[in-house]
Amino acid sequence: MPAPLSDAILFAVASLVDDAQSEDRRDPTHSQIDFIVGRASLTAGDPKAHGQTVGKAKRIRAVLSWALANNRPQGEALVESLISFLRAAGGFRPDSSNYVGTEPIKNAVNAFRAEGFILSSDGELHPLVLDNLTGVQMTEALKRYIRRAQHGNEDAALITGTAKDLLEATAAHVLVERTGLYPTGANFEALLGMAFVAVGMVTAAHPVQPSEPWKCKIERGQFTLALGINGMRNKQGTGHGRPWLPTVTDVQAKNAVRSMANIAEWLLHAHEQTP
Template sequence: MVKKIILTEDIIIAASKMIDDSLKTRRDPSHSDLEFIIKKNGLEKGDPKLQGQTVGKAKRIRYLLNWSIEENIAGGEKFLIDLLDLVRGVGGFRDGSSNYIGKEEVVNLQQVLKNNGYSLDNQGNIGHLIIDNLADFEKEEALWAYVRRAQKGQEDAALLTGTSKDLLEAVAAYVLVKKYGTYPQTANFPTLLGQAFVALDLKTKSEDMSQVSPVKKAKIEIETTLYKLGCSINMLRNKAGTGHGRPFVPEISNAEARLAIEGMAIISEYLLNKLNEV
C-alpha cells in the first residue's frame, strides 16, 4: 500500500493539473475540500489561500507542494495521497462524472507516476510498479525510478514491490540479463553483484597495482569499494521482506538506514550508467 508519493516537479505539475478547472465548468473537489486535507497534513503555512491570496485550485496546489519540498516534505508526500483519494472520491476518475478530470489528464498523471516508480489504474488507485510484470524495454526506466527515490533516502525504494529483491539485486540481475540473456537465480548476493561487476569490466577485489598509473589505481579502488559497500549494505537487509516493516534490520539507526539506501542508489546508478556505456 502506498502511503506517500514523492515530490518531484513533474508530479507536482500533474497533480495541480488534476484539479485545474479554471478554463472549464467548476468541479469538485472544492477549495474547502482542499483546505481540509491541507490542514490535516500540517501545510497551512504553505497555503497561499490561507495566507490571504486569491488563487485558483491548480496554482494553490502547485505553490503549496513546492513550498512543501523545502519546509515540510513528509506532509507534502502524504498530502498527495489524500489529494488522490479526494479526487477519486468525488468521481474524478469516472468518465461521465461531472467531476471527471479528463482522459488526457488521467493518462498524463499515469505516465508521470510511472516514471517515478508508481502505477495508477484508470479508477485512480495507486500502487508501486512491479518490475517483474513489465516488458523488458520498460524495466530499466522503472529501475531508474527506484534509483531516484533511493537517492532521496526513500525507504520504500530499497525493496522492489512484488519481488524478494532489493534494488541492488534487481539492478545486478538486469545487467546480467542485458549482457547474457539470463542471470543465476539461486546465486547469493555477493556472487550476483560480483558477476554484474565483472560483466561491466569492473573490479571486485584488489590486485597487484605496482605497474598501473595513479589514475587507474584510484579507479580500481573506487570499483572495489563500491562492490564491498554493496555487499555490506546487503548484510543489513531485513530478510523478512517488504511486508515486515523496515527494509533493514532493527539494530541500525534511521541515519544508518538512510545512508544504506543512498549507498544502494549510488551503486545502482553507476552500474546502469556503465551498462549504457558498453
C-alpha cells in the first residue's frame, strides 16, 4: 500500500526536509529534490519549476499541497520516496549529520498514525496491521481505510493484515461488536446480510413495505451494489497486488473502491447510531 497523503502529513513531511539551521548542509539538496519530484511527475506543482526561489521545506510543502488537490496518487508516491530517501541518508539516525531531529520525527509519527500507518523511529513506513485490533481501535482504523478508499485509492480496497477486503472487514467487525463473533465459513453475501440486519438495515431479500422509510431503498441498492463489487474481485489475487479481475478497467476499479468505501461508511455509521 502506498504512503498516505493528508494536510497533516504534508506539513510533517515538509518539516523532515527543513533547511539546516547551521552552515552544515542537510540532504536532500535542491538538486536531489528536483529528481524526487520529477520521478513522481509532480513538476507542475513545484515552485522552482515556475521560477520561484524558496526553501526546501516550503518547496516540498507546496508540491505536496498541489498533489493533494490535483494528483493524490503521485503525491502519495512522493511521500513514500521522501521517507525512503531520508532513511537512506541517515535522517532517522541521531548520530548522522542528516538527522532531522526528535520533534519533527514525533510529529510525522503522529501524522502517519492518524492515517493508519506506522512510521518507526528508524524511518520504516508500513500500514497498521489490523488483526489484533478490536472495539473502538478497529472502528477508527476502518474509518481511515474508508477515507483513503473514498479518494479512489485502489490499495485501500484491501485490509492490511487480514484476508478480507474493506466491506468484508467492516461487516465482520460489526458482527463481532454486536454478537461477539462472526461465522468464518459464511460467504460474502451471507456475511454482509447478517451485518446489515444486525444494525437494522434492509437487504435485497427484504420485501418492499408500504410507506417504508426512504433509506430502505438506498440500503437495498447498496446491498446489491456490494454484491456486484464482490463479483469484480480477483479472489486468487486478494492481498497480492491488484484486487480486481483482469477485465476490470481503471475507471471501473476506482468507482468500485469509492462505492465500497461509501457502503462501509454507511454500515459503520448505522452500527454507531443503532443501540
